[in-house]
Amino acid sequence: MPSPHFLLNELCRLPHRGSATPNEREAARLLAEHLRSRGAAVRLDAFSTPQTYATVVYWIIGLMLAGIGLALSGGFLVGQLGLFLSGFALSQAWLYFNWREALVTRFPGQHRAVNVLGTWAPPNNVPGESIRLHVILMAHYDTAPVSVLYSPKQQKTFRASLIVSLCVMALGVILSVVYTFGGTSSIVFWSLCAVALYLVVQAVLGTIGYLTKGYTNGASDNATGVVAAIETADRLQRATQAGALPGTLVEVVLPSAEEVGMLGSLAYLKKNRANWPDGGRKTIVINFDTLGAGKLTVIEQTGTVEVIRYTNALTDLARQLIDQPAFSPRAQSGRWHTADFDSVWFVRAGLPVLALCALDTDGTMPRIHRPEDVPELVDEQPMYAAVDLAEAVVKHWYKQFN
Structure with a gap:
């Protein structure tokens, strides 16, 4: 099975993964192939979007x-x-x-983009049998336009x-x-x-x-998040197969057009929410975004004028875990008010949501939306810490609510 480092490099071999571009389609093909190699049922969902926020x-x-x-x-x-x-x-x-x-x-200026979805049903699951937990692991795979507004000072x-x-x-x-x-x-x-x-x-x-x-390469933002989501899914799937998480449906959601305004995740939510197990009452969401530099951060708050608060049981559980010795040296809690995450729609929908990213000591994300966001400068430690924390959060959640 390809290593996380291999997948990260494969994504970054493309010059960029700009939404609704030929490179995005190639990245979607690569991700679909990778998910199938890990045993997932894969679907590509098309939707309309502006190509960039411009x-x-x-x-x-x-x-x-x-x-x-x-x-x-x-x-x-x-x-x-x-x-x-x-x-x-x-x-x-x-x-x-x-x-x-x-x-x-x-408005006019629409293009076709695709979300990449991979699903692992519980072993020996009988159609119609009750799912005990539905885990959505989300990370956008498109890359951002270069912007002068994203220097650390800006x-x-x-x-x-x-x-x-x-x-x-x-x-x-x-x-x-x-x-x-x-x-x-x-x-x-x-x-x-x-x-x-x-x-x-x-x-x-x-x-x-x-x-x-043009576009950034997007090594940290957000190839690292994509790798973290898939690696977490792999761990959870193995735990499910081993009988540790019976009845758990694991879904990897890799939206495009996040850099346009989180439009891919909105399209996914609108199209799929009605089909979630038990009307979504058994669904939790973990979003991974920009994990290539800084310290793993559990997001507590985002928003511009309207503040979006991650006041839910899943985020509370993550905050409890990062206070423990296994995570306290590697993780922190924090806020991010520069743009937002794909998870914003799910928070507004009232779902249990955990957003994970990596922030520097001054609360910034190094190199995002900049030409310097390349694989050579990625620190993979926050990415692996995110996988460890996400796995622990899901397992603790399962014990509490099943």
Whole structure:
């Protein structure tokens, strides 16, 4: 059976795994083949997505600029149309950057991407027989566009910059209302121009890395997470076969389009939740993301303006385990407010969810969304620590609830 190191290198042999690109399809083929070699039943689920977040950002800012432009035209009816456009843009920005489903992600510019799913049913399971535990092990396999906004310094201010941008957009809507309904002073006019200029600059800064350098290789973010998910599944499957976890259904979910806005995991949840055992009441989710540098971290909180709290029994169990001598030197708990994880939809759905990543001492993820995210710089220790912890969490959960 191929080693974890072998799979990591195989994924990273591709220059990138950008969502809805030929390289993504090759990565999906490689992962499907690897999962089959481990005895999984494999399915590739296609879904529609923008190719990168740049498409979504351009739609949002483009609509806002169009709204401001119409408001500045001076016509009352045209100005009202502008208010509608800018108000809609603000609503979509709020949803998208607070990691909620946004209509703008389905606007023109759609491409076909695929989620890779591997399932191991319990040995000798009779069709219709009750599943005692359904474990979803999730890790996105697509890679990120290069971004100047993800240097260590920028990571620390990323959340604040998103909040400022949302506030500036809200200011643009307010000023457009004032201008449309008679406040056509030069101060309002130039303030709206300043808002428009700010948004153009943000659009350029947010996407220039991708436009000039393309995608990252994605060794840490997130080939390490993919390997950790598959290795954990292998361990759990062996434990199930040995009779230690009877009735356990293990599923590896490898979404694409995480770097677009966690759209692959959302597509998986919508399509498959109705088919989970016992309506999902026996389902737990562990998400692995970016485990190639830093210290293994149990995530307690994410979010932008809206805070997403991992206040559930699965995360609580993981926090208890990392306080024990077997894990305390290798793991910690922490928060991550720079973008989010595929697990966000599952937290919002009220499922027991554990999110694992690796953070540096200053709370940043080294090299993410940067050209330096290459296999030569990966430290595999956090990845193996994540596998150990995930395995321990599932086994403890099983003992508590079965």
